[in-house]
Structure formats: structure tokens, C-alpha cells
Amino acid sequence: MIFDALNELVVDISPLVVVTATVGLLVFMGFLTFKSVSSDNVLSGVPELKGVPVLGAVPMYLKYGMPQLVSKLITIGNDGISYANVVTNVLVSVHDPAMVREVLAYPEEIASREGDSGYMSWSPFWTLRRLIGNSLFNYVGPETNYRRNAFIREFNSTKSNSEKFDTITKLARAHTNALTGEGSTAEVDNIRYSADIFAIALWGEILYGNPNNHVGGHVLSLSDTIIHLAGNPWSSIWYFFQLLLKLVTPGESTRSEAKIRARLAKVVERNMEKLEEYEHNNPDAPLKIIRRLSVMTGGGRTGPLSKFASEFTNLNLFGGHHSIGLNVAWSLIDLDKHPRCLAKLTAEINSVDTTHFTNVNSNMPYLDAVIMESNRLHPTVHATLRVINRETTLASSGRPIVLKPGMLVYLSFLHLHTSPTLWGPDAGEFIPERFLSGNKKHQPFMPFGYGPRSCVGYKISILAIKVYLITLLKTYKVDVKDHGHKTKVGTLLQTMKPVSVKVSRRS
Numbered sequence: 283m284i285f286d287a288l289n290e291l292v293v294d295i296s297p298l299v300v301v302t303a304t305v306g307l308l309v310f311m312g313f314l315t316f317k318s319v320s321s322d323n324v325l326s327g328v329p330e331l332k333g334v335p336v337l338g339a340v341p342m343y344l345k346y347g348m349p350q351l352v353s354k355l356i357t358i359g360n361d362g363i364s365y366a367n368v369v370t371n372v373l374v375s376v377h378d379p380a381m382v383r384e385v386l387a388y389p390e391e392i393a394s395r396e397g398d399s400g401y402m403s404w405s406p407f408w409t410l411r412r413l414i415g416n417s418l419f420n421y422v423g424p425e426t427n428y429r430r431n432a433f434i435r436e437f438n439s440t441k442s443n444s445e446k447f448d449t450i451t452k453l454a455r456a457h458t459n460a461l462t463g464e465g466s467t468a469e470v471d472n473i474r475y476s477a478d479i480f481a482i483a484l485w486g487e488i489l490y491g492n493p494n495n496h497v498g499g500h501v502l503s504l505s506d507t508i509i510h511l512a513g514n515p516w517s518s519i520w521y522f523f524q525l526l527l528k529l530v531t532p533g534e535s536t537r538s539e540a541k542i543r544a545r546l547a548k549v550v551e552r553n554m555e556k557l558e559e560y561e562h563n564n565p566d567a568p569l570k571i572i573r574r575l576s577v578m579t580g581g582g583r584t585g586p587l588s589k590f591a592s593e594f595t596n597l598n599l600f601g602g603h604h605s606i607g608l609n610v611a612w613s614l615i616d617l618d619k620h621p622r623c624l625a626k627l628t629a630e631i632n633s634v635d636t637t638h639f640t641n642v643n644s645n646m647p648y649l650d651a652v653i654m655e656s657n658r659l660h661p662t663v664h665a666t667l668r669v670i671n672r673e674t675t676l677a678s679s680g681r682p683i684v685l686k687p688g689m690l691v692y693l694s695f696l697h698l699h700t701s702p703t704l705w706g707p708d709a710g711e712f713i714p715e716r717f718l719s720g721n722k723k724h725q726p727f728m729p730f731g732y733g734p735r736s737c738v739g740y741k742i743s744i745l746a747i748k749v750y751l752i753t754l755l756k757t758y759k760v761d762v763k764d765h766g767h768k769t770k771v772g773t774l775l776q777t778m779k780p781v782s783v784k785v786s787r788r789s
């Protein structure tokens with residue numbers, strides 16, 4: 283991790299400046315030592331993670347990153363809240379369901395993903411913005427709801443998703459069939475990437491009319507890089523230094539970040555060429571989605587996209603497929619470990635006509651339960667964060683806990699989904715049936731977030747995951763080779779090792 287960051291520093295800064303940076307570093311270490319020794323318990327009555335002498339929680343944050351630091355905080359904050367001082371930041375872990383809901387429901391004047399630009403917090407959403415540009419993630423203000431609604435109409439509505447169903451099915455068939463080609467069996471190195479590439483092709487087709495040239499490998503490695511950098515504390519640390527030394531203006535990308543944006547722009551450019559080709563060859567065909575989103579938000583029926591639609595092109599390349607691939611991979615791992623559940627699911631798949639949207643969307647309760655249970659145990663977006671913009675008191679804490687401007691509040695969905703206190707002694711076990719006995723409203727389940735800024739791509743993602751899983755399990759017997767896959771809590775909740783499977787065609 284540190285080598286990536288050093289590499290980035292070298293790319294961004296000329297050798298002359300390195301000397302200044304070193305002096306800056308020494309001054310900074312002095313400041314850090316002083317701060318650590320003199321810091322008071324800023325959240326009175328709330329447990330603080332002291333970390334190591336003098337440097338406090340800083341080494342832990344730098345070595346392991348945010349998710350591991352939050353795990354530590356959760357273990358010391360039995361009643362749902364704890365915190366750590368990390369250099370200029372106060373990291374608060376809120377992990378009680380009522381408190382999490384309260385924080386996620388805060389209006390943006392009280393808390394947002396980046397915080398006030400005046401504070402330049404270390405929120406990973408700042409890094410994300412420098413890498414992919416503006417997106418709904420960082421939007422605040424009156425335009426936000428209008429933008430959310432455009433996404434929701436296109437991706438979270440039953441009507442618009444029913445129109446995409448045939449395309450999803452066609453691509454799922456093509457991609458699953460390609461796993462074995464002409465043969466009847468194949469060893470797949472990482473089924474997660476196969477499902478990712480299906481999702482990339484899906485976006486290429488529905489957004490641009492471009493399923494084939496939306497180059498899988500290229501987009502995969504690019505979005506892997508972005509995801510890694512966005513969740514890496516060093517990206518924020520180096521940026522903090524560069525700001526301190528006035529080498530960048532707040533919010534502006536560094537040179538290496540700008541290079542990544544240029545690579546994204548190239549992929550988008552190729553997709554746009556395909557869109558223009560499609561529109562030229564099919565003048566009377568329905569508009570592709572990126573064009574629809576553009577027209578909906580003030581763009582023309584040809585030519586450049588509206589600002590809104592072109593911002594979505596980057597967001598989609600970074601975040602449109604990984605969670606879909608991971609969901610497929612985790613579901614297969616869980617089913618492989620639980621043959622009883624796999625048999626029940628297979629029976630449901632075989633008893634329903636899965637070529638009909640309504641059946642897949644609404645008449646497969648066991649498939650729904652499997653996907654929910656897999657998302658409970660392995661929420662791919664395992665946490666999020668808010669930065670406090672205006673002083674507020676946590677009402678649901680039952681005692682006066684005052685959150686102050688600039689504090690970073692981390693919210694772990696993984697903890698809420700797997701805590702035995704909240705889900706009972708079998709919390710760690712894969713039991714899809716728990717989702718069959720009515721909606722678990724009293725238990726915290728939020729793989730797609732909660733409140734006014736929850737996911738706007740939720741329903742299309744679930745549909746794509748369902749169709750891919752159905753097609754895969756109908757076509758093949760799937761054997762997950764490693765029976766001990768462990769979670770890797772990075773920016774997303776990944777597997778430690780690639781999920782290799784053997785697929786054998788059913789006769």
C-alpha cells in the first residue's frame with residue numbers, strides 16, 4: 283500500500299519539492315506527537331481507541347485502512363458508538379441500528395459524504411471525486427432529488443427494468459455459454475470476473491448499444507484501480523500533504539489521478555463512438571439509456587451528452603459491475619457450502635418459467651431469500667461514511683453525544699448484518715429461510731444503504747444478479763473449488779482468493 287502511494291507521490295511531485303515535503307513531514311510528525319499527547323477525550327462518555335503511545339490510532343489507520351480500524355472501534359464500543367483520533371480527524375464508529383438510521387437520515391446540512399469543502403476531510407468520497415469527477419455521490423443541494431429521480435425512473439422501476447429483461451437474459455446466456463465454449467466442462471479461474479464481464483457487457487449494450495467493444499479486461503483493471511485508490515488511506519494522506527504544501531488546490535486531481543481520469547475518458551470516448559454508430563444505423567430505434575438520461579436532463583437527441591449523463595458515464599465504469607460480480611460469487615460460495623439450499627433453489631428454478639420477467643422479478647421467493655441472505659452475510663458495500671457539517675446531538679443515543687463539524691462518522695453495514703446481538707446466535711450462518719418468514723423490519727438489513735441517499739441502481743442490479751445465477755445454474759452444475767473462502771474487507775467486501783469453479787454442462 284505504501285509503495286503505491288510513494289509511487290504516486292513520485293509521479294506527482296518534482297525532486298525539488300521532495301526536500302520540502304521531507305521537512306514538512308518532520309514538522310508534521312512533531313505536530314502529530316504534540317496533538318496525540320495533548321488531545322482530550324473529545325466525545326465525552328464515549329470509549330476512545332487509544333492505539334499505540336504517542337501516535338494513537340494513526341499507525342493502525344495507515345497500515346490497515348479504515349475498515350480494520352472500524353472493526354477495532356466496534357469491539358470497544360459495546361453500546362453502539364466509539365471513536366479514535368487520527369491526526370486532524372476524529373473517526374466515530376456508529377454501529378447501533380437506531381443511531382445508524384439516524385445518521386443516514388440526516389439532511390445534507392447536518393452530514394454529507396464529503397463534508398464541507400472548507401474542512402477537506404479525509405473522506406474516501408473526496409478521493410473518488412478526484413478520480414471519476416462529479417457524480418451523484420457528491421451532489422448536495424436542490425438538484426440532487428431531480429438527479430436521483432432520473433436514475434430511479436431508469437434503473438429502479440419495474441416498468442423500465444421489464445423492458446431490459448430480454449437483453450439481460452440474452453447476454454446472460456451468451457456469457458454463461460461462453461464459459462465452456464464447444465466443450466461440456468471448464469475450469470473458470472474467477473467466476474466473479476466472469477460475472478463482472480457479463481455486467482460490463484450489459485451496461486455497454488443498454489447504455490450505448492455496444493456489448494462487444496466495451497472491453498472487459500480494460501474496464502475491469504481500471505475500475506479495480508479506482509476502487510483500490512478510493513479506499514486507500516494513503517491517497518488521502520498524500521493529498522493532505524500536497525494541500526499543506528499548496529501543491530494542489532482543494533478538490534483538484536493530482537497528476538496521477540488526472541492520468542486515471544484520462545484513461546476513463548478514453549473508454550467513454552470509444553463507447554460514444556459506438557453510440558453514434560448505433561444511432562446512425564438505427565435512426566428509428568428507441569433511444570439507448572445514456573441518450574435517454576441525457577435527453578431527460580436537457581441534452582439533444584444526437585451529439586454531446588448533457589452534463590448529468592456524461593457524469594454518469596464515469597460513475598458507471600467505476601461502479602456498475604463489481605458489486606454484481608461479487609454478489610454472484612458470494613451466492614455461489616454460500617450455496618456450495620449448503621447443498622440443501624442449493625437443492626431448494628434448483629427446484630424453484632425448475633418449477634418456474636424463467637423466461638418471463640414477472641416470474642423472475644416477483645415469483646421466486648427462495649431466490650430472493652438466497653440473494654438477501656448472501657447480502658446479509660457479505661454486503662459488498664460493507665460500510666459507508668458521513669462527514670458532520672453542522673453540530674448535532676445524536677438523539678437515539680439516549681445520552682447527550684454531540685457530533686461536531688468535521689467528524690467522520692463510519693457506519694458498518696457488515697456489523698449490523700452479522701451481529702449475534704441483533705440477529706441471534708445463528709447470525710453467522712447462511713439460512714435463507716430467515717427472509718421467508720416475513721419482512722425483517724426490526725432487524726437492520728441495508729446492503730443498498732438507507733435513507734435519502736440510498737442506492738439508485740438497486741433493482742437493476744438484483745435483476746441482473748438473479749438472471750445470471752438462474753442461467754448459470756440451469757446450464758451447469760457448478761463446483762466451487764475452494765470450500766474455505768474468507769472475506770477480505772477492503773473498499774468492497776471481497777474474497778481473499780479468486781473464486782475458481784468447475785462448470786459441467788447439464789445434459
Ligand code: HEM
Pocket residue numbers: 395418419420430437601602603605606609662663666667728729730731732734735736737738739740742743744
Ligand atoms: C449489487 C450492486 C450494488 C450495491 C450493493 C450498491 C450499494 C449501494 C449502497 C450501500 C449505497 C449507499 C451508500 C451510502 O449511503 O453512502 C449506494 C448508493 C448509490 N448507488 Fe449503489 N449499489 C449497487 C449498484 C449500483 C448501480 C448498478 C448503480 C448505478 C446505476 C448504483 C448507483 C448508486 C448511486 C449513484 C448511489 C448514491 C445515491 C445518492 O447519493 O443519492 N449502485 N449503493
